[in-house]
Amino acid sequence: MSxxxxxxxxxxxxxxxxxxxxxxPQSHAIDDLGIDSLAFLDIAFAIDKAFGIKLPLEQWTxxxxxxxxxxxxxxxxxxxxxxxxxxxxxxxx
Amino acid sequence: MRLEYFDMIDxxxxxxxxxxxxxxxxxxxxxxxxxxxxFPGHPLVPGVLLTETMAQASGYxxxxxxxxxxxxxxxxxxxxxxxxFVEPNAVLDVSAELVHEGSGxxxxxxxxxxxxxxxxxxxxxxxxxxxxxxxxTLMQARIAAIGLSPEAA
Numbered sequence: 001m002s003x004x005x006x007x008x009x010x011x012x013x014x015x016x017x018x019x020x021x022x023x024x025p026q027s028h029a030i031d032d033l034g035i036d037s038l039a040f041l042d043i044a045f046a047i048d049k050a051f052g053i054k055l056p057l058e059q060w061t062x063x064x065x066x067x068x069x070x071x072x073x074x075x076x077x078x079x080x081x082x083x084x085x086x087x088x089x090x091x092x093x
Numbered sequence: 094m095r096l097e098y099f100d101m102i103d104x105x106x107x108x109x110x111x112x113x114x115x116x117x118x119x120x121x122x123x124x125x126x127x128x129x130x131x132f133p134g135h136p137l138v139p140g141v142l143l144t145e146t147m148a149q150a151s152g153y154x155x156x157x158x159x160x161x162x163x164x165x166x167x168x169x170x171x172x173x174x175x176x177x178f179v180e181p182n183a184v185l186d187v188s189a190e191l192v193h194e195g196s197g198x199x200x201x202x203x204x205x206x207x208x209x210x211x212x213x214x215x216x217x218x219x220x221x222x223x224x225x226x227x228x229x230t231l232m233q234a235r236i237a238a239i240g241l242s243p244e245a246a
Contacts, residue, residue, distance in 0.1 A: 038168060038220070041168065041195070041197065041198045041218075042169065042218075044195055044197075044198065045193065045195060045198065045200060045218065048195055049193065054194075054195060054196055055195070055196055056196050057195070057196040057197045057198075058196045058197045059196070061197070
């Protein structure tokens with residue numbers, strides 16, 4: 001598993017008090033882990049700080065709400081980690 | 094300050110958009126129904142109201158920076174420390190700075206001092222949401238009353 005996933009899983013475990021072993025790359029943050037929108041902002045803050053990025057949560061939420069993107073695209077952890085890696089790479093470029 | 098109406102900020106002393114910082118001043122009233130319970134014969138400003146004061150300074154900072162495009166709602170209080178009692182008639186110097194601007198949320202550090210002496214401090218986080226009906230008008234009136242000039246209100 002990627003270093004990004006390990007960091008994200010650790011953040012989610014600590015922030016939401018979810019046992020680390022329950023968090024897998026295939027976990028859906030909302031459907032599987034039961035993370036609500038407020039808790040997700042808490043996670044976003046920790047991710048922003050850990051990776052030096054700004055997760056575009058408002059844009060993602062709008063896309064999901066308007067049916068332009070499936071929620072899985074952003075909230076399944078392996079997909080979320082891919083987005084994080086892309087944002088980190090874009091920042092470094 | 095009008096504690097029972099949650100009017101915690103009397104006047105904005107400075108608003109610095111470049112450094113994302115605000116300072117404000119508030120005077121604790123001599124009397125308030127709050128003091129009848131907290132505590133009888135020994136009036137002290139409750140820590141939750143000092144937290145609210147820091148949150149309001151932070152909220153006005155965020156409104157000033159975003160030009161009243163989104164309403165900040167307090168969502169988290171971290172590392173709050175209350176170092177000294179605050180009594181009636183105390184003059185509070187309240188300050189707040191933006192430490193992180195996320196997507197749909199923001200984080201601040203805020204503190205209160207009296208005559209240069211630290212009273213309390215906290216790290217606060219706010220959810221930024223569309224204004225509920227009429228609240229923008231209310232906030233416009235409020236920031237005018239306390240002397241805040243937003244960047245693009």
